[in-house]
Each structure stands twice: as structure tokens, then as C-alpha cells.
Amino acid sequence: MYRPLVLILLSVLLSSCYKDFLDQVPDDRLTTExxxxxxxxxxxxxxxxxxxxxDESHRTNNVPWDILSDDNDVSQRNASFRINLGNWNASSNYWNFxxxxYKGIRSATTFLNNIxxxxxxxxxREGPALIVRRKAEARFLRAFFYSEILKQYGPFIIIGDQEIDPDLSLNDPLMQMSRSSYDECVDYIVSELNKAEADLDVYQYIGGDQLLETDMGRASKLLCQAVKSKLLLYAASPLFNGNMDYSDFSNHDGKLLINTVYDADKWKDAAEAAKKIIDYAESSGGKLGLYKKYNGNGAIDGFLSYRDVFLDSWNIEWIQARGNNNLSSYQxxxxxxxxxxxxSMGPTQQLIDTYRMDNGKSPITGYTTSGEPIIDVSSGYSENGFSTFEAPGATRAKNTFNMYVNREPRFYATVTYSGSDWINSTSSVGVRxxxxxxxxxxxxxxxxxxSETGYLFRKNVSPTYHPIQNKVSRPYVMMRYAEILLNYVEALNEYSPGHPDIEKYLNQIRERGGIPAVETGLNQEEMRQKIRTERRIELTMEHLRYFDTRRWKIAEQTDAGPFYGMNAEGGTSNSDPAFFKRTRFETRVFRKSFYLFPIPQTEIQRNKNLVQNPGW
Incomplete structure (x- = not known):
């Protein structure tokens, strides 16, 4: 059943009373009271x-995080293309969030102060309780908006409960506030999330609950905890935890904005925040957990489980979603x-190389100085020749380039490669x-x-979708339980390497994905790489990879230099070797300043106490 997000309510409400209010002439406006x-x-x-x-569903225009990551490329010569080539500055005003x-924060504060x-x-009779709940929702939203500013720009200005009139003179002290430190920002958001969680009377909105399904997408205790989990994971990461590169990043009065002293307890806080959600999931009686589908033999079907976790609305893995979205344009x-x-939207060869074989082994273990892959021949991987192969989810065996044969199930749920069949075989197109x-x-x-890379994405594309014949709307998942598990094992490996929970919960992700358990006896660095690889594969195209490479401080290596795909300039058939060869399609630029977005230059000019991010 389709379960609308509360945002759909907006279109109904604004089309009636609220829209009428907005359309009135100034002398006839309703007062706030x-x-x-x-x-x-x-x-x-x-x-x-x-x-x-x-709305993060359509990557090309709405949000940039996937198309600016090392996983993705779009063929349009738009802002993302210029950013990837290093051609932007603080006046470019790209994705000015x-x-x-801050407009959302002000609107939430107005609600809190007047309801x-x-x-x-x-x-x-239930009115007072409803007001408490609605205020908690507004408080959550305000904290969420602050967390989004923090991950894009770093330290922000904490407004608190003040309602600042946007028409104030620029000389007013309220218009000339300084940024708080990163740790102060984190503490403030955590405090607000804790207050919201305490006042919310619903732990989790659950699919199938007729009393609650119209509220799907509203703030809940679970959503407060999930946002906190991500927030604390980012705060513990190398970019913000003991980063000496920011030793001179300060306000005009000398206040340091990033703590340059490493604090291992930040990883502990992140692990505990994620574990709280896991404990709930394991005692919830199936209300929250990894979504799984099974084959005729009763075994987990890694392909269907991963494909359909995005398609089956409000399944047990979903934590946050949006009903009103632009998935049709993404698809x-x-x-x-x-x-x-x-x-026009395709994975890079770097992402293709990350996927394991169906035996769990990584086919590519590194690259030579000239960019050639170092192949683990014991994995069974080959980049030579073709084989007859029926991919998971396919309806027939095909002559397939060996690079794509016997990869893990999530590969086939994510990647469209040349020679594969289009996933919608029920439209007038048929099997093509x-x-x-x-x-x-x-x-x-x-x-x-x-596609410049010679690939397309098919993750979160419905097998019944056709842009002309069938483009039925559906909710877009924004956060799910798999992310919480990966948050937990990453934080735990940094704080308590060797803890048995690391293998336990990492293997839950791998099992659902259709690959064997991780090797035992790994040291901390080896496990760190396993976790990062798992995170990249499981969460690709979910707006996380961009922030992961930055918070890990590896973007200077991962997001710069030559990017590869198949040879889009060659080939006359799906058996032509002229196409099936690694080819550089772009050379990207990543400077140290790119770890944080620049604050829009117009904001810097309006507020003399607002310092710009380093390097801009």
C-alpha cells in the first residue's frame, strides 16, 4: 500500500487555506497570532x-552529493561538471543550502514560539498533548536543518530560540553573529534532538499500522536517534576530530572552530548512539531490521533483497523517507x-571495481602508477573475453564481457552494463x-x-518504470537501518578494535547482500578497509559517499586525478573489444579547500563577523 509522507499533506493544505493566506494583499494578511x-x-x-x-531523489539538479562523488558521473556540462574540474569559488553560489x-530554522522557531x-x-481534550508532540516535531526539524548545514559547511551560527526579523538592519548585532565551534554545534544539535525525542510519543511509524500510516515521515524517537547516530559518527571522524590542518581555522576574535586535539571518546559516543537503535531493532519483534527476501530454497536472495529494499515502500528497514519527490526524473x-x-547517469569504473565477486573476494586489489588494475586472479575475475552468463534478475543468458560475470548480487541490482537487458520487460519495449x-x-x-562511463545506474529504478508508459510515484527512502549497522561497526572498530560485534553486524550486511562472511583475525586497519568497502557498496547513490571520503580525509586521493569507464568513443556491438576497455573520460581536481563547501560570498559580505571556510 502507498503510504504518503507528511509532506504530501502540504500540497493539500497549501492549496486551500494556507495558499489563500499567502496570496492575500499585505493589508489583509493574517497576523502571527x-x-x-x-x-x-x-x-x-x-x-x-x-x-x-x-528532495534528494533527483541527483542532477536538486542535490549534488552523488554526482560530486567518485562513484558517479553525469554527462551534462552543468555545475557538477565544473566543480569536479575544480572550476568554482565562493561566488559561484552552487547549491546554496x-x-x-536557515529559512527552515527560522520557520521552525516561529512555530515553537507561538503554538x-x-x-x-x-x-x-487531547489538545495539550498534540501541542507537545507538534513542538517536538518542529524542534527535531530545526536540529535536522542545523545538522545538514554542519555536514556541508562545518561550524555554523547558533540562533537558538530567537526569531530574527529578516528586515533588520545589517548593523544590528543579531545580523552580525559569529560562528560557534564545531563541538558546540554538535552539542547543541544533540541537546535539541534529545529534547525532541523526550517529547515525541511515537517511537517508530510502522508500515501497515492503519492508525499511523498517514503520519509516515513525521519525526519520531527513532528518527531523532538515527540523525544523532550520523551526526556523532561524522563528529568522530578525522576531518573534525584532531585535524591539525584546521589549526588556524578561527573566528576574527581568535576562537578556534575545529578542535585539533583527537578525542577517542567521540567514537565511543557514535558507537553507543548506533547501538541504541540496534538494541531496539533486536527487541522490536520485526518492526525494524534488514529487509530480506528469500528464494525457493529458503535462502536469502541477495539480489531481490537489495533491489526491493528501495522499491517496497515503508518496509522494516526504512527510517526516513519522503513521499513528495522527483524519483521519476532520477529514473x-x-x-x-x-x-x-x-x-546520462552512470557509475565510474572505480565503483565497478569495488564490487566483490560472488565468492566474496575483491577482484581489484589496487592500481599501478599508470592506473592499470592489480587483479587477484584467485577471485575468478577476468577482463579478457566473453562468456554466456545469466545475471541475477535477468530472464535469459547473454554473451557477457567477463568483467561482469559472477559479481556479487548487489552489483546486478545497481549497475546497467552494455549487453545487459533493460529491467522493464513488461512494457512495449519488451526484452531488449x-x-x-x-x-x-x-x-x-x-x-x-x-553515459560517458559506458554504464548506467539501475539502483532504485523500478522494473515496472517507463518514462512514458508507467511512471507511478512512490516514496523515496532517505535513511535506513543498514546505515545504522555500518555506523556502529565503523565507530566500534575505531574505539574498540577486535570487538566481536564488528564482525557480527558487518556480516549481517554481507549475508543479506549475498556474499560470505568477512575473514576472521583482521587487524584494525584491515577491518577499517573492509568496513569502508562495505559502506561504499551498500550505500552507493544514497548521498553518503561524498561525505564519507571527506570526513575520512581521503578525498584528495579518491576524488582527484583520472576517472575511468568503458570506451564511449568506440565499439559497434556488444562483443566489440574496442568498447570494453578501460578509458579515461575525465581528470578531476580536488583541493584541500574542497573538504568544506564555501559559505556563499554574499553571506560573508553581509556579516563582517562571519569567517569564510579555509582556502576560499
Missing amino acids: EIFNRRDLSESWLANVYNYIK WDHY DGNEQILED RSCTPRLANGYA EIELYYTGESGKGGSHDY
Whole structure:
């Protein structure tokens, strides 16, 4: 059953009373007091605050995090292309979420400061309890918006409960506030999340609960804990925990904004935050956990489990989702031209190389100085020749380039390679082979809509989707339980290497993904690499890889230099070796300043006490 996110409520409310309010002439506007004495307008106000949660479903325009990562490339020559080549500055104003989220913060604060005396709500017997719940939702949203600013820009200005009039003179002290330190920002967000969690009376909104399904997507205790888990993991990471590169990053008065002293207890805090959610999941009676599907033999089907965790709405793995979204545009970007798609969004060869074989072994163990892969021949991997192979989820065996044979199940749920069949075999297109080589139906030779990497994504693309014939809307998952498990094992490995929970919960992810358990007896560094690889594979195209390479301080290696794919300039068939060869499509630039987004230059010019991020 389709379960709408509360954001869908916004379109209904704004199309009636709230839209009418916005459309009135200034002399006829309702006052803040009048708005917050009416239940309908107060609810629509809060729905509007929810709408400040960014729609992350369509990567090309809405948010940049996937298309700026080393996992992805889009063929359009837009802002992401310029950023990846290093051609941007603080005046470029790309993805200015600083302004966006501060507007959301102000709107949430207005709600918090004015809802208590709502006369219509208080007329109901349950009115006081509803006000407590709605205030907790607004407090969560405000904390969430601050956390989004923190991960993009670093330390921010804490406004607190003040409602700052945007029409104030720039000379007013409230318009000239300084940034708080990173640790102060984290402490503030945690405090706000704790307050919200304490006042929320719903732990988890659960699929199938008829009483709660209309509230799917509202703040809950679980969502507060999940945001806290991510926040504390990032705070413990090398970029923000003892980073000497930021020893001169300070306000004009000399206040240091990033603590340069390493604190191992930050990893402990992150581990404990994630473990709290895991403990709930394991005692919830199946309300929260990894989503699994089984084959006819009763074994976990790694392909279907991973593919459908994104397609089966509000399954037990979902923690946060958005009903009103632009998934249709994302899916069209990943759809080949044979099905009226744009064929423009593809994984890089670096991501392709990360996927293990179905025996759990990594086929590529490194690269030579010239960029050639170092192949583990014991894995069974080969980049020579073709084999007859039926991929998981396919309806027939195909002549397949050996690079794509016998990879782990999640590879086939994520990657469309040339020679594979289009996933929707029920449309008028029927069973069709995808051609990404130069003269192919989706190749460079036929249109400007093509993949420079010679691959397309198919993760979170429905097998019933067609951009013309069938583009049924569905919710978009933003956070899921698998991320919590990976947060936990990463933090635990840093704080308590060798702890048995590390293998236990990492193996839960691997088992669901259809590969064997991790090797035993690994040291901390070996386990760290296993965890990072697992995180990259499991969470690719979920807006996390961009932040992972930065918080780990490895982006200067992973996000710079030559990027590879197949040869989009060559090939006349799906058995032509001219296409199936590693080819550089782009050389990217990553400077040390890129670890944090620049604060928009207009903000720096308006506030003389607001310091710019290092290097900008």
C-alpha cells in the first residue's frame, strides 16, 4: 500500500487555506497570532517546515552529493561538471543550502514560539498533548536543518530560540553573529534532538499500522536517534576530530572552530548512539531490521533483497523517507534511450571495481602508477573475453564481457552494463539488450544523452518504470537501518578494535547482500578497509559517499586525478573489444579547500563577523 509522507499533506493544505493566506494583499494578511490560534493554519505551517527537507531523489539538479562523488558521473556540462574540474569559488553560489536551511530554522522557531496558546487545538481534550508532540516535531526539524548545514559547511551560527526579523538592519548585532565551534554545534544539535525525542510519543511509524500510516515521515524517537547516530559518527571522524590542518581555522576574535586535539571518546559516543537503535531493532519483534527476501530454497536472495529494499515502500528497514519527490526524473536519467530515457547517469569504473565477486573476494586489489588494475586472479575475475552468463534478475543468458560475470548480487541490482537487458520487460519495449557502445542505441554516436562511463545506474529504478508508459510515484527512502549497522561497526572498530560485534553486524550486511562472511583475525586497519568497502557498496547513490571520503580525509586521493569507464568513443556491438576497455573520460581536481563547501560570498559580505571556510 502507498503510504504518503507528511509532506504530501502540504500540497493539500497549501492549496486551500494556507495558499489563500499567502496570496492575500499585505493589508489583509493574517497576523502571527491569528495563524497560531487556528488549528488548520498551524498544521499547514508545520507542514511547510517539513518541506524544507530537501528532495534528494533527483541527483542532477536538486542535490549534488552523488554526482560530486567518485562513484558517479553525469554527462551534462552543468555545475557538477565544473566543480569536479575544480572550476568554482565562493561566488559561484552552487547549491546554496546555507540560506535554505536557515529559512527552515527560522520557520521552525516561529512555530515553537507561538503554538502553545492555540485556541482551537486546546479546545480538544487531547489538545495539550498534540501541542507537545507538534513542538517536538518542529524542534527535531530545526536540529535536522542545523545538522545538514554542519555536514556541508562545518561550524555554523547558533540562533537558538530567537526569531530574527529578516528586515533588520545589517548593523544590528543579531545580523552580525559569529560562528560557534564545531563541538558546540554538535552539542547543541544533540541537546535539541534529545529534547525532541523526550517529547515525541511515537517511537517508530510502522508500515501497515492503519492508525499511523498517514503520519509516515513525521519525526519520531527513532528518527531523532538515527540523525544523532550520523551526526556523532561524522563528529568522530578525522576531518573534525584532531585535524591539525584546521589549526588556524578561527573566528576574527581568535576562537578556534575545529578542535585539533583527537578525542577517542567521540567514537565511543557514535558507537553507543548506533547501538541504541540496534538494541531496539533486536527487541522490536520485526518492526525494524534488514529487509530480506528469500528464494525457493529458503535462502536469502541477495539480489531481490537489495533491489526491493528501495522499491517496497515503508518496509522494516526504512527510517526516513519522503513521499513528495522527483524519483521519476532520477529514473529517467538512468533509463536507456531505447525506453525514452536520458541514459546520462552512470557509475565510474572505480565503483565497478569495488564490487566483490560472488565468492566474496575483491577482484581489484589496487592500481599501478599508470592506473592499470592489480587483479587477484584467485577471485575468478577476468577482463579478457566473453562468456554466456545469466545475471541475477535477468530472464535469459547473454554473451557477457567477463568483467561482469559472477559479481556479487548487489552489483546486478545497481549497475546497467552494455549487453545487459533493460529491467522493464513488461512494457512495449519488451526484452531488449542495452547498447552503450558508440554506435549503440544509447551510445555517444546517436545523441548528447549518453553515459560517458559506458554504464548506467539501475539502483532504485523500478522494473515496472517507463518514462512514458508507467511512471507511478512512490516514496523515496532517505535513511535506513543498514546505515545504522555500518555506523556502529565503523565507530566500534575505531574505539574498540577486535570487538566481536564488528564482525557480527558487518556480516549481517554481507549475508543479506549475498556474499560470505568477512575473514576472521583482521587487524584494525584491515577491518577499517573492509568496513569502508562495505559502506561504499551498500550505500552507493544514497548521498553518503561524498561525505564519507571527506570526513575520512581521503578525498584528495579518491576524488582527484583520472576517472575511468568503458570506451564511449568506440565499439559497434556488444562483443566489440574496442568498447570494453578501460578509458579515461575525465581528470578531476580536488583541493584541500574542497573538504568544506564555501559559505556563499554574499553571506560573508553581509556579516563582517562571519569567517569564510579555509582556502576560499
